[in-house]
Amino acid sequence: MTAKNTKASAKTVRYGSLDDMPPAPPISRAVKDMTDAEVERRAPADADAGAVPEGFWDKAQIVEPEGTEQITLRLPRRVLRHFRATGKGYQSRISSILSSYVDATKKAG
16 A cells, blocks of 8 residues: 555655555664663653653553444435535544444443
8 A cells, every 4th residue: 555645634644554654764873872871861851752660561462453344334314414524534534433432332331
């Protein structure tokens, strides 16, 4: 699958899988030359480097995203008109709303 720009943002690009992504840019020489002590000293100032609690990865499991299944679904015309009027991706929005409902009912029950 090839990368494609989405309508949501000219900067947003989606890939079909991780294998489709281009390789990451090489790490700069300055970063490669940093000592472990320098990394530790600079880490607290890095907003993207949150502290990982002790034992965080001990029970980590890989969770594959659930796939989708194509079905035929009858919806009221007014509902379908409403979502189609929101533009491209309306089926994904319907799916997202239904998923949110399922998650909310699981929490409540």
